[in-house]
Amino acid sequence: MELVRLIYVSSVGAEFELSSFEEILYKAQQNNSGNEVTGILYFNQHYFLQYLEGSAVKVRETYNRIRQDKRHDDVRILDESNIDKRLFGGWSMAYILDSDFLTPLNLRFMDSPEFNPYRLNAQSANEIIVELRRVLPLAYLNSRDYGVPEL
Ligand code: FAD
16 A cells, blocks of 8 residues: 655635534544544644645545635645655544644744744655654643533
């Protein structure tokens, strides 16, 4: 099986509502489990940064559905490459909500205390994803509450 990763950024769109993030996450976890797609979604009420990994066919199919979703727009791929192994095996879709805890990472990778993933390129996007994987448990604990249920 050809294993790939795909990283994209997008902005909250006209059809995004208060409950949308929870719905997106639920649907992502449901679909991705069946497709053996894993990854992480970082969200801060304005922007999304998503990392998808899995078989080339399933990741592409998933991305093609995602990019047509009217709950976000200005969808731009930062990286699409082959990988040797998964970073998020076991996570059908982990999520991270912005918080003060992540300010040092935002400063390091985006040169701003605010999360703005459009400032990333392929290399820095991959680097921040590795960092997010590393701090995932702590980031969950520090996430601002956007109405997402506790795990
Ligand atoms: P259904 O859930 O039946 O949806 C059918 C159509 O309706 C789709 O076009 C969908 O986009 C649209 N739709 C559904 N609910 C709403 C709503 N409340 N408002 C507006 N339009 C709506 N899906 C994944 O499978 N994996 C992911 O990792 C993933 N990540 C996502 C990340 C982001 C930032 C966003 C915005 C969406 C993500 N989605 C993901 C959802 C994806 O865009 C599709 O909605 C979903 O895959 C469609 O699932 P389905 O085929 O079961 O169709």
